[in-house]
Amino acid sequence: MSKTSDKTQHGKCLSQMLPVRDALDVISGKWKMMILISIIHGNKRFREIERSIPKITSKVLAKELKDLEEHQLIKRTIYDDYPVLIEYTTTEYVKSLEKVMKQLHIWGVNHRKKMFGK
Amino acid sequence: MSKTSDKTQHGKCLSQMLPVRDALDVISGKWKMMILISIIHGNKRFREIERSIPKITSKVLAKELKDLEEHQLIKRTIYDDYPVLIEYTTTEYVKSLEKVMKQLHIWGVNHRKKMFGK
DNA sequence: TATAGCAGTTACCTAAAAGTAAGCACTATG
């Protein structure tokens, strides 16, 4: 195989890599997927989400919720009754992530089995 | 809905979250998936992989290759001829990640479209 | 004999992510 054909391979390779990295930029980190899953499961209120995720702090949660909102995966709704009520819900767009989530879940279960005995 | 039933929900929720996080612990970060993709595409030698990934440095590459080896996704083979030749190849186990990779790729392409105009 | 390639390592530095702890203005409950 010549060096020239290697270079062509590298080009192809990049077009695989970059979108994968784009995706990971959005969903990676310790908390984002956990928060999304919590909301998908029906948790709506800030404290409710906070309690559903062990060890998360309000500071981190607040920041991550903003990020997820920017990425249009969740929306924040203010119900201006007394007392003011705020709800986080998923958007339609979150559905596009379901397959990714599913595969991550399957692989995670399997990997844990592989790593620390079945 | 009672507070008791909420607590049951949170339990269910965790069993979804934890495997997803396990998976992300292995594949997240700026470089791991790019390195895997490079090797899958046929790059085998250290410098070859390095050149196939823009902006990566040898220090980071060396460290990430060790991590991937620990997770049994790649193997490092030493051919003790002259000069000593070292090759990185994927393991069988990497195949289990293919669906995850595929979904990340699909979602990444789509997300980029959504974010900065089609 | 100088230069470049091989597969990394080393020491140092910066930036980003995350943790710690407290507090705010408000309401609801005992």
Place this chain on the structure above:
DNA sequence: CATAGTGCTTACTTTTAGGTAACTGCTATA
């Protein structure tokens, strides 16, 4: 009237990821 809950924010510290640059011992090439 104290206590606890609401949805956060602020200031500060620690931890981790990643970047910079130089350098090693080896071989191959010009």
